[in-house]
Amino acid sequence: MTTQLQRTDTPNPLSRLLLCLSLTLGISTPIQAASFDCEKATSSVEQAICHSTELSRLDTILHDNYQSALANLPAAQADALRSSQREWLKQRNVCGSQEACLNQLINQRASQLHEAAKHATSAMDAIIVSIPTNPAKAAQLLRSYRGPLASAWLIYLHQFEPGSNVTDAEVEQRHQNIIVSMKDDSFPQSLLQDIEKDPKVSQATAVLTLLRMVIERAGYENEYGRPYVHCFIFKRQGAAAYEAFGPLYGSTRDSQAPICSPQGDLFELPAWKKLSKLMNPMLEQASENTGTIRFASYAAWSIFRLRATVSPEDFLTPSQRVQEAGDPEQQIRSWGDNKTWPKEQREQLLAAIEPARLATMGWLQTERSFSASDAAKAANMIVTEWLSDRMGFILEMSGSPE
Numbered sequence: 050m051t052t053q054l055q056r057t058d059t060p061n062p063l064s065r066l067l068l069c070l071s072l073t074l075g076i077s078t079p080i081q082a083a084s085f086d087c088e089k090a091t092s093s094v095e096q097a098i099c100h101s102t103e104l105s106r107l108d109t110i111l112h113d114n115y116q117s118a119l120a121n122l123p124a125a126q127a128d129a130l131r132s133s134q135r136e137w138l139k140q141r142n143v144c145g146s147q148e149a150c151l152n153q154l155i156n157q158r159a160s161q162l163h164e165a166a167k168h169a170t171s172a173m174d175a176i177i178v179s180i181p182t183n184p185a186k187a188a189q190l191l192r193s194y195r196g197p198l199a200s201a202w203l204i205y206l207h208q209f210e211p212g213s214n215v216t217d218a219e220v221e222q223r224h225q226n227i228i229v230s231m232k233d234d235s236f237p238q239s240l241l242q243d244i245e246k247d248p249k250v251s252q253a254t255a256v257l258t259l260l261r262m263v264i265e266r267a268g269y270e271n272e273y274g275r276p277y278v279h280c281f282i283f284k285r286q287g288a289a290a291y292e293a294f295g296p297l298y299g300s301t302r303d304s305q306a307p308i309c310s311p312q313g314d315l316f317e318l319p320a321w322k323k324l325s326k327l328m329n330p331m332l333e334q335a336s337e338n339t340g341t342i343r344f345a346s347y348a349a350w351s352i353f354r355l356r357a358t359v360s361p362e363d364f365l366t367p368s369q370r371v372q373e374a375g376d377p378e379q380q381i382r383s384w385g386d387n388k389t390w391p392k393e394q395r396e397q398l399l400a401a402i403e404p405a406r407l408a409t410m411g412w413l414q415t416e417r418s419f420s421a422s423d424a425a426k427a428a429n430m431i432v433t434e435w436l437s438d439r440m441g442f443i444l445e446m447s448g449s450p451e
Contacts, residue, residue: 083095083098083099083104083109084108084111084113093145093146094142097145097146097151101148104152107152107155107159110159110163111155114162114166115130115134117268118130118162118165120196120197120198120267121166121169121170121172121194121198122196123194124195127195127196130165137154140154141155141158170275173194173199174275174278176190177278178281180202181281181285184212184213185212185213187202187206188203188214188215191206195226197227197230197267198263198267200223200227201223201260201263203223204223204227204256205256207220208252208256209253209256209286230263237262240262240298241258244258251289253286253289254293257290257294260279260282260293261293261307264277264279265306270307277309279309283309283355283356283360287363291352294307294352295308295348298344299345300341300345301341301344303344303345303347304347304348306348306351308352308355309355311355311358312355315354315358315408315409315412315416316354319408320404323401323405324398327394328398328439332439332442334389334447335443335446343442346438350438353434353435357431357435361413361427361431362427364426364430364431364434365423365430366430368430368434371433374441375437377437377439378399380440381395381436381440382399389447402436405432406428406429407428409424409427409431411424413427413428
């Protein structure tokens with residue numbers, strides 16, 4: 050599976066469907082963005098919701114909260130919620146077209162479902178957090194759930210935690226459940242099929258990619274502050290996890306990749322903040338020529354920051370990709386067009402590189418207990434790869450002036 054998509058006239062199979070998507074705006078102004086198709090609204094209640102911006106907004110919130118609660122409740126509790134929702138709909142329908150009545154009932158129900166979803170997601174996430182320490186118990190608890198998130202984690206447990214005792218039959222059923230849950234978006238289904246048929250993609254990467262796509266749809270890092278709880282997989286699964294959670298789509302979807310924040314404050318150190326600030330003007334200039342493909346690079350850079358802080362030992366070995374790309378410092382020095390990138394700015398950037406290396410060496414020794422020699426090797430590679438990635442982006446998008 051390719052982790053760095055390139056701009057091309059023939060889209061990669063992993064991004065071909067998204068590149069064809071367009072947003073179609075409705076021209077019938079009374080129809081609002083309700084949770085159902087307003088063009089098919091027949092009852093007085095549905096028509097009232099569709100003709101009111103506020104009711105439509107509330108109805109959408111209610112629907113989202115309901116779906117979140119359903120997806121994160123054990124099967125028995127989810128069935129009970131469905132029953133209570135049907136009873137509530139009967140009460141709502143008594144309002145007919147009375148907007149004030151509908152506003153009160155929908156608002157109240159949306160708040161109730163928000164609390165239900167909050168408690169449900171908290172309980173689900175507590176199970177997920179327990180996976181590294183007690184995978185068998187986590188599997189036992191996840192079996193009581195029917196939603197795609199529980200299914201994806203059971204498949205993960207089958208792949209990486211044999212002691213969890215998840216069976217092949219369970220995996221087959223759960224995989225099918227996930228595919229069905231994606232019926233509202235054909236793109237992930239197509240992408241997963243491409244991955245599963247590709248002999249170059251490992252089973253570990255395929256399983257982690259499936260997990261990644263479910264997490265993307267599960268409502269993490271949203272306005273309610275649900276934090277990521279899958280971050281342990283990067284240390285445990287290494288390269289396969291970094292590959293699966295990195296750039297995948299070659300579009301704005303890569304901006305929603307569930308990439309955890311760096312572990313530690315390495316890139317918040319003054320030397321790194323200064324280096325980033327000095328590089329940013331040229332990156333912004335290059336980004337003007339890229340279109341949505343730039344989000345793949347941004348995702349790759351986020352993965353890099355995570356990997357540098359979670360798995361810095363990976364940088365003790367020189368990267369073949371960086372070696373093939375050439376010396377980024379020399380590329381900066383030899384930039385020939387003083388108008389696009391003034392020499393004074395480049396000299397300031399070059400002067401900021403060594404302080405970033407030294408700061409990284411110190412951080413690795415203090416925060417990751419590296420020896421002095423290993424810290425020097427890894428720091429040099431981290432800084433070089435950071436520069437190389439950005440120079441590759443600049444050269445590809447801006448061209449290399451003589």
